[in-house]
Amino acid sequence: MGAVGPRAEVRNSVIGASAVVPDGVHLDGARLPDPAADADASSEADDDAVGGRPVLVVGGAGFIGSHLVDRLVAEGVAVDVVDDLSTGSLANLADARAAARGRSELHIHTLDATAAELAELITLRRPTQIFHLALLARPGPGALxxxxxxxxxxxVLDAARRCGVEKVVVALPATAIYGYPSAREVPVKEGPLQPRGVRGVVAKAIVDLLTVYREQWGIEFTALAVASVYGARQRPEGGVVAASLHAAARGEVARLSGDGRQTRDFLYVDDAVDALVRAGQRGSGLVVNVGTGVQTSLRELWSAVAPDGVGASFGPARPDELGRFALSSVRARIHLGWSPWTSLDDGLTELRAR
Structure with missing residues (x-):
């Protein structure tokens, strides 16, 4: 890993030489370097680089990913961000870039998570841990x-196998992997995965893949089954809390699917990030639920954010709509030493104050 000093870098989707503008932002990579040559050239610099070998965050310019980058940089960890900026934004990393100056090392690579160059990047940078937060991020896209x-x-796993990555942590949508729990099964505990729809099938396949790489090649993993995360930087289309706050701020009527009595487990982003950081060192080989265990209906959510006199409209329920849902975080408490600390009221208050 080439030492760059206390500044942030942004690279485009090819890894190579680039021009440096005054604020330390790298633009316009020109070529792919020879991996063996760069690995040799960077090995000596690794010992002196701030934070040592980096941590790689895939999807690090997105909603949750950027908050994780903030936390890692604040702790003096060297961080490589990979994001194609299709839903993420460099603006989400403004705080991390400012904090990195003089404290940590931050490289930002504009790169698709499925591009062949990602494996080369992992080989060149040799991260100790990889956080993959660009998996199944939205329920909308099609099966492909x-x-x-x-x-x-x-x-990512195949590259990790070749270059000594110690741990891979992923975040998966909990609502897609536990089927349709009955009221008595809520809050849902970890158990056999019962995928719901294509998104859930792929999530289960990812867990199976992580298990195989752990058993055959010793790559440790923790798969976090994450509740409905909300917080700053979330786009209105990214979650029902952000959508409700967006509508409320404009005095608009909320448009909710179904009768609004369906419940969700709303988790503040800072709490989610704390679980991710802890999973980097603990909970190996496990699927771990990360949620509050508290059910909040969509009607209750809207009542908490709506201006006086502004109601909600209700449309047909989606064919795959869950009725009641929340997560038990007992395993997270035991294996990660994690518990949520932000109530929905406190989280909404924090968002309104921004």
Missing amino acids: DHGRSFTSMLA
């Missing part, structure tokens, strides 16, 4: 888009 998440995971 979900399949790309599996392809990306396979490429």
Whole structure:
């Protein structure tokens, strides 16, 4: 890993030489270097680089990923971010870039998570841990888009196998992997995965793939089954909390699917990031639920954010709509030493204050 000093870098989707503008942002990579030559050239610099070998965050310019990068940089960890900026934004990394100056090392690579160059990047940078937060990020895309998440995971694991990555941590949508739990099964505990729809099938396949690489090649993993995360930087289309706050700020009527009595487990992003960081060192070989265990209906959510006199409209329920859902985090408490600390009321108050 070439030492760059206390500044942030942005590279485009090819790894190579680039011009440096005054603020330390790398633009316009020109070529792919020879991996063996670069690995040799960077090995000596690794010992002196701030934070040592880096941590790689795939999807690091996105909603959750950028908050994780903030946390890692604040702790003095050297970080490589990979993001194609299709839903993420460099603006999400403004705080991390400012904090990295004089404290940590931050490289930002504009790169698709399924691109062949990602494996080369992993080989060159030799991260100790990889956080893959670009898996099944949205429920909307079609089956082929979900399949790309599996392809990306396979490429990451194969590169990790070749270059000594110690741990891979992934975040998966909990609502897609536990089927349709009955009321008495909520909050849901970890158990046999019962995928719901194509998204859930791919999520289960990713867990199976992680298990195989752990058993055959010793690559440790933790798969976090994450509740409905909300917080700063989330786009309105990214979650029901962000959508509700967006509508409320404009005095608009919320448009909710179904009757609004379906419940979800809303997890504040700072709490989710704390679980991710802990999973980097603990919980190996496990699927671990990360949620509050508290059910909140969509009607209750809207009542908490809506201006006086602004109601909600209700449309047909989606064919695959879950009724009641929340997660038990007992395993997270035991194996990660993690518990949520932000109530929904406190989280909403924090967001309104921004």
